Amino acid sequence: MNAQIIDPLQGDFPEVIEEYLEHGCMKCIAFNRRGTLLAVGCNDGSCVIWDFETRGIAKELRDNDCSSPITSVCWSKCGNRILISAADKSLLLWDVMSGNTTSLKVSVLEVSNNGATPASRNKCADGITSFSPTAACFSKNGNLVYVGNSKGEILIINHIDNEVRAMVPIPGGSVVKNIVFSRNGKYLLTNSNDRIIRIFENLLPLKDEVRALVDLNENLNDLEGVEKLKAVGSKCLTLFRELQDLITKVHWKAPCFSGDGEWVVGGSASKGEHKIYIWDRVGRLVKILEGPKEAIIDLAWHPVRPIVVSVSLNGIVYIWAKDYTENWSAFAPDFKELEENEEYVEREDEFDLIPETGKVKESDVNEDDEVDIVTVEKDPGFSDSDMSEEELCFLPATPTCDVPEQMDKFIESSSKLVDSNNSGSPLSEEAGPNEHTTNHNSSPLEDDAWGTRAKRKRKPSEKVLELQAEKLKKPSKSSKASKFKTKPVVDEDGSNGFYGDEFSDE
Template sequence: MNARVIDPFKGDFPEVIEEFLEKGTARCIAFNRRGTLLAAGCTDGACVIWDFETRGVAKELHDDDCTASITSVCWSKDGYRILTSSVNKYLTLWDVCQGRKLTRVMLHQTALYARLHPGSANPSLGLACPMSSAPILVDFNSGSQHVLPFSTGTEPVHGSRSKFPDGSVVFSSATATFNKKGDLIYVGNSKGEILIIDTQTRRIQALFQVPGGALIRQIVFSKNGMYLLTNSGDRTIRVFENCLLQNKAAQALENLINGSGDSAMTGIMKWAGSQCLTLSKEFQDAVDCLPWKVACFSGDSEWIVGAPAIKGEHKIFIWSRQGKLVKILEGPKDSLTDLSWHPVRPLMVSVSLSGGALFIWAKDYTENWSVFAPDFKELEENEEYVEREDELDMKPDTERVTTAHVDEDEEVDIMTRKNYLDYSDSDDSNEGLHYLPTIPLPDSPKQQDQS
């Protein structure tokens, strides 16, 4: 779409379903850093990678030894690796270009989702969030697993005393994520607390109490790392401003703690947490007070998106970051399982529950042709045109508009490569995997017979 004929006063967010993709039964999705590839985890254990420009299947990652449903997918920073978690308790690290399995780690419990370390191009660390136990930091090089602290106390949350066969304590469901550079881990527990943990030492550095004190189901950072979103059990989405520096956040937090004069350890952590996060806005469904299945930021962090957990309803709420509800999208009569916003463009992809199809939501563009001339008039219907008497008279050349001078002898530099920061959250935006060769899908037997 030509940017010169688009109405600039309309919000830059998706409005209608543009297309749908169907290959297997998808359950979870994730864009790569540039938004050129879309990975979808399916119920048969396959990870289908779509070329988002051509809307064709570029690669399919599948292991015959693992046919369990995929629960989450995550790209590495450079796009050459993908981490998948499945219901059979496995974390699998894939080489995207070669389509082969690099390593596999078995957890003691199914991970609801897993994340790769975002600070390095070839990460060796991963973060897994099991269904009902503390988050686990996994080293794929050594295969070691480290259980992260889930609470400031030693007792299990809500007084649970059951244990897994390996002796680890059962907790309520937890959520965790890396910050932008991966030097800190943010863990949310059932008491509405966010624990900020140093990735290297795995020690709690700060504690922040989310208003309401309800179970934290989801923690998401914006692409630029300046905002943090929580999806809580009290049916409220909250957005916080991240007050820590983007670079060397762990060191900045350490300096903040050392500069505190509080002698009590818990007091220091709470004070440090209050210096790390500041509540910006709260978002709710004011009519039905619906619980939220998934929430996320837009690529530019200007919009907040929430998909309610409604049986047989495919709804998506869009708010501005200032708290105004701007749009409610309604899709097919089917529940929604996952949602992802394109890193650069005003596009979203949602996953339906029953069929596993991927619905692409795009902006409904309205062309504005009046920008080509100040006296241009758009007509709602046909009108009879009355020609002026002097309209076709010859006019002298002095009244004609002169064209801009173009230096045809000027050399054009086609060798110097520029960095386009709109496509990335870092300066090395041109590095990494952008595209894969698209694999054409074979025709169905019915189409072959007709041909």
Template sequence: MNASIIDPLQGDFPEVIEEYLEHGVMKCIAFNRRGTLLAAGCSDGSCIIWDFETRGIAKELRDKDCAAAITSICWSKYGHRILVSAADKSLTLWDVVNGEKISRTVLQQTPLLARLHPGSSAPSLCLACPLSSAPMIVDLNTGSTTMLPVAVPEMGNGLVPQSRSKSSDGTPPFTPTAACFNKYGDLVYVGNSKGEIFIIEHKSIQVHAMVSIPGGAVIKNIVFSRNGQYLLTNSNDRTIRIYENLLPLKDGLSALEEMNRTIDEQDGVEKMKTVGSKCLALFREFQDSITKMHWKAPCFSGDGEWVIGGSASKGEHKIYIWDRAGHLVKILEGPKEALIDLAWHPVHPIVVSVSLTGLVYIWAKDYTENWSAFAPDFKELEENEEYVEREDEFDLMPETEKVKESDANDDEEVDIVTVEKDAFSDSDMSQEELCFLPADPCPDVPEQQDKCVGSSSKLDSNHSGSPPSEGAGQNGLAVNHASSPLEEDTGGTRMKRKRKPSEKGLELQAEKVRKPMKPLKSSGRLSKIKNKFVVDLDISNGVYGDDVSDE
């Protein structure tokens, strides 16, 4: 609602590194639907959720059964759940608000990518892309898996899942396969190593269409834009391709079934290719014609107007930004660290990237401040211009204002209750969306309070040559520091510096005093009592002096 007024620079692209986030070694990132929360998976198996407005940690999800690196993170549609895949072959579904683990499923292969079903507010189905097997649909409640077909057999008319047997030329049987849901999750788009995209109904595991990529290179990434109108593919031929989705956003499966019924003269693979040509149309191609580099983690901007891709070269942290027309508009150059993941903010012109060292960099627009103190109707000029005044400029009632007529209807009622639908609202939205997490402050670790030691027995041990006990400060006063210079507290994260007693304090501690001294109520003077100096304190209660009882 009123997006042009709230954020007039929404269509701009980021330019500089504004800030960076640091917590362990982060591997992958994902924004929630509105960009208020940022989830990051770490190498120790934990998942950190950042409040992106305050740039503070809002929640930490840690599974004691998982200590392997996180490979991907996915939010549910309304942000109440997070799916995490790890290198120990596990898929873990979390409740974000409570921080509790809902389910955990262990696969036979390491999942490189996992995506929750986008059509449900509390999804239990996900799409997993393992390292060395075909993509599969996983039921997180039961743990059952269903393999998706990714290859066309040489004989027969149907499609079968990719076989585990080696190919005839001796090449490895598998390459990591890309797959993704469409906007509402009724179809799955799967890319294989032969440069083919299959459009599959995941419930019946039926292939309805097939689209061939020019060149037949291995498809590494498949990403839909937020509005579902464009599909992005990243291939091994160093080219990013944008396809226009010709199917309706809703009921795309019904449209596919209707196409298959109308095409009767063909059968098998040719029929699927004919249907595929009516599903996806090649729109643009992006590549670096000079360096011919490979791309990593390409994606769309929140409004789908921009396309970004990270350089896959080692030691480079470069992000290329194109407009949808195919023009390269910006190259962002970061530190000399390899880039491993990218994400564009759903609302603002902000890009977040992850480096190989585990830092998350936030790229934002470089706004130029102008502090010129002019009246609102003044215009700042780059150079002098000759001004030509209007004929009626200095009239009491200019002719231009006389001609103007008000178009406003004074009798029209203004609706201030109805909320306009924004870019993220859906007609099937049935529950409140999670945009922020409640504050959960971590209590400080209580520092260990050292006991006051002043009994004659302990003083006797000090007098016999042993080191002074903890808690003995200058002039026999009890302090909360030990004599060691540095010591870690119980939390293990902060260091506190310990003060060493002075020579005078050590001398006073070594003396035997059998009777406790009476309280002294002067104001900071030095009193000479039996050839001893005692600092008087302005405290009405308590016993102070060389010898302090344990009470």
């Protein structure tokens, strides 16, 4: 993205729908940390990974034990794992390369100070409280999992031992529908059934968050059970901002942060409208994007580019991009756009063979030095601590088998092209037995049935067109009719073409 040609007064956020993706019934989406891969959870329990650069499907993950619709998707920092939550209240950790899944059991053992198990909070027979996770996401470094549940709470879990280390109650106790971190890991955003989008500030250190969480638990040994978890949670997250529409009381769908964390976006949950609201982090509404007449169910912002991807109720993914205006001054350093006529004053050395302004000092670069085309330059949007040697940015393309029917059509169309080329004229069907004619009204590009090759027809020269026009206006009275002969030539691509540069009388 060329940042120099973007008008800073317009805001660095998308404006129009550029493209759409379609594959089954898609429900939720998430970018990896670089924005090169897009994970999409489907209604049948599968997870499709799109290569966002080529807009093609790179991989499809399926598990026979998971057939419920996926409600949320989140990538780990290195991109090797995907955390999903399903409609059957299950949490799965998916390995991207192998396709293996690991189930995460979320539960809290409640024990009071005297050792007895309190009778509260929908416990199972073994004294373990069962939670219904509704959304989940990784922390910045991927060491902790933040889970929103149906009781209006945020659970902080160490996914290695599946133990809940902290609990943050949300005001009002409404069901948490969405939960997502900003890219820098400083803010956590939640969406609840009470029509309020909340922004929490992360108080844990980003580099050693697991150790800090363990120290908080050890310092509160005088507390037990849920009280201890809530006390630790108050030292992990604090409420920073609340976003809501006080007039229309709109329900929100899938809010998220922009790549730089400066903007907060949320989709309207109203039926029959595809509206995306954009706020700044202070809470001011700056723009509303309106799409097709389809309800929105999920959206995500690209990590490094001003692109928003939204999912409609019909399962189609729309890609929103910025509407760039042409700025010719960005293509040449000495180019200047003129709003009105200006008097031009030529330089004194403008017409010299070697003008003074054109003399450039000799470069110190040695032309014999080898150019490094292997080393990848560091992205200025990511710090050195964000770099990872094991990061998964792209997936190898999986070849697909050719369908026999399509191969037969391809062979048939190819044979027709070969026959037409060998006959000396691709327009043999239009021409008569003793003469060649060209169809000037047809398109200059003629595609075959398969659509893999294109032949370009040459236009007749101006001389031939003039002579043809004179012939129509003044027909010859002599018995010998003047005719045009087209001389066959062979194009660079091997196909036959014609031009009528010869004129003769028979």
